[in-house]
Amino acid sequence: MLTVAEIMSHQLITLSPFESVQTARTLMERARIRHLPLVTDNGQFVGIVTQRDIFQVAVSQLADLHETEQEAIEAAIPLERIMRTEILTIPPSYPVTEAARLLLAHKFGCLPVLERGVLKGILTESDFVSLALSLLLQC
Known part of the structure; x- marks a missing residue:
């Protein structure tokens, strides 16, 4: 059985909930990511x-x-004001097939992977595309 730990993204980019919207926007654009865990x-x-x-x-x-006015507005808004806190999370040992079902059923773009409340990784749609590509290349 393939587990989430085997395909999740381990190298994470995170921010504090006290950072600004402007910081998050800049970081997401530079890193080309769509999900930013807050820790x-x-x-x-x-x-x-x-x-x-x-x-x-x-x-x-x-x-x-x-x-510059737009940037000033975004610099004044802390992420804690807009962050989502009621998030479905999964453990690293969670089966990949079940995680895929969750993503599809709820139309989530990612699932944070936690162990005892500590962020260990994030499972994204891109991780599943990478898995699919590696399986297709084996054919």
Whole structure:
């Protein structure tokens, strides 16, 4: 049985919930990621911010704000104000097939992987594409 620990992303980019929306936006753009786990200093998972969450707090381009004004607004909003805290999480030993069912059934883009409340990884749609590609290449 293949487990989540075998295919999840281990090298994580995380932020504190006290960082700003602007910091998260910049980090997500540079790293080309859509999900940003939020953790405490000791690695305890407290929530997640998605690219969609960031877009929802952005001031509309129709507001005709200068880029520096938009950045100032985003710099003043801490992630704790927009983070999602009621997140379905899974342990590293969780079967990959069950994780896939959860992602499909709930239309999630990711599942944080926790062990005793500490973030160990994140399972994303990209991890499943990588798995599918490796299996297809074996054929």
